[in-house]
Amino acid sequence: MQSSAMDPAEEPASILWGLDPIFSAFARLYVGDILDMVESTQVPGIYFYNLHPIFNVDVFGTVVYKKEREDFFCYGVDDGTGVINCLCWKNNSSNEDEGPTKSGQKCSHGAQGDFSPVAELEKLRQSQRSRCHLEIGELLRVRGPVKTSRQQREIMASTYYKVNDPVMAVQITWMTEVHELYKLCYDKRLQLQPVVMGDLAISSVCKASSIIKDFFKQKLVTKFRPCDVQDLLQPLISSHPQTPESVKVLSSCQELRQLTKEALQVLQDEGTVYRKVKSEDEVYYVTVHDKDLFIAIKDIIREDSKREKYAEKGCHILHILSAIRQRYSLNVSRMALELVLKSMECDSDVISMSNDHYTMF
Missing domain, CATH: 1.10.10.980 (CST, Suppressor of Cdc13 homolog, complex subunit STN1, N-terminal domain)
Structure with missing residues (x-):
């Protein structure tokens, strides 16, 4: 791919880039848009999408090709809009297999079920290796800066791992959240030039x-x-x-x-x-002053957290949003819901779980 440069007359001054919150975030862009971004004429390695300056991206997709080198893997990641090469460095610890467990020394602390730091460390390394070694057809999430190498756009991974998603729950959540980000943020052309x-x-x-x-x-x-x-x-x-x-x-x-x-x-x-x-x-x-809205959200989380589907991880914020729109008002926005959930969490009425999940005591 030939990396096109932006028209210097249209490009916002680099001193203004920090005014855009996307510049300091990992932008969840579609691969097709990452491939089509234009490069800055002021600072090589910075790209623009709708005048938003982009440096780091967050990509999630299926591995469609794989190349292994001594120090890194090259994974081709396809999210349905395009395929991008992701350069994923191997963790040094994954190559250090000549540790205490392989030196011929036996650790007596693991005997008879006692806790063994060495054994637990080895389990951790095994888990890390399994999450970083992917095969074609498996799901990969990659975060890192965008680079152009040999006229090809690629991602230099700062973080990457395999995603286990047997029922496609992670993929559905990802697609929903990315669509919302485009609607609320990325597709709104940013005007950084002062008028x-x-x-x-x-x-x-x-x-x-x-x-x-x-x-x-x-x-x-x-x-x-x-x-x-x-x-x-x-x-x-x-x-x-x-x-x-x-x-x-x-x-x-x-x-x-x-x-x-x-x-x-x-x-x-x-x-x-x-x-x-x-x-x-x-x-x-x-x-934050609408008590009826608070009560409705509490009832939804209390009732649905008891269901087997949400018992372990809690209710996802998008599920709560859908339910509150059906039962209370179609016009409640996600931002409004997040304000209420934040207030309820401060009052210990709800508990925030990982990945935007909420439950109650």
């Missing part, structure tokens, strides 16, 4: 959402309508510098309504508020 008028609008919306949040904390608001918070934002409109362009576009009343609408949309996107029922009467509920 004079845009900065003013963004600053006003941020200030407006902060004012509304403070209002929730002070008054312990459970539900409200836009008209209840609109007057709180009037000072932001009054403080705008008046230019001929802004005067022509909107009256102050229209600006106030527009600012309120945008601030409430920001609060909805981050899960702070939600609309239980979407109707002409715009009623918003404050997520």
Whole structure:
């Protein structure tokens, strides 16, 4: 594959890359998109997807080819959108088989069922080797930086391991979460370049959402309508510098309504508020103050954690989200659910298990 370079005029300045949270994260991108990313002209080894600067990626797929060298494995990983070469270094400990257990020395601590550190270490090494040695058709998860070597895009694995998924539960969860990430983050084209008028609008919306949040904390608001918070934002409109362009576009009343609408949309996107029922009467509920929502989520986790399917690992957050939408409100977002679960966990009402699973005592 020929790695194409980005147009220098379009590429955001490298000093701004840190403003994008994706830059410091392992981006869960489809292999097809990783292969199509364009490389930075400023810093080789940095790539762009929708102007998001990408360095590290997180890939999950099926091994379709395998090459072994003295120090590393080359696995071809196919996630259904493309195949990418993953260079996975062998762990030094996996080659150090001449340890105490192979030197002819016997360890008396393992006799008669006593705990043997040497034996346990050997078991750990065996487990590690089994998770790092894969065959064609097995599932592999790889995390690491993207590189272009000999005109071929590949991943230099910093972490990799075999995934056992006999009933495809891990694959389904992965695909669902990646789809959600694309929808909420990756497919939203990031504008890192400062725009004079845009900065003013963004600053006003941020200030407006902060004012509304403070209002929730002070008054312990459970539900409200836009008209209840609109007057709180009037000072932001009054403080705008008046230019001929802004005067022509909107009256102050229209600006106030527009600012309120945008601030409430920001609060909805981050899960702070939600609309239980979407109707002409715009009623918003404050997520962390809605006791009925807390009770509904508790009931779902309590009931479903008793089922055999969820008894061991607990209920996955996507299962809880689906159930709460069916039983309580179609408009509860994942962000809103995460805020409630975080609050419940702080109060010890629920327990967070691994990989977004929750259960109760």
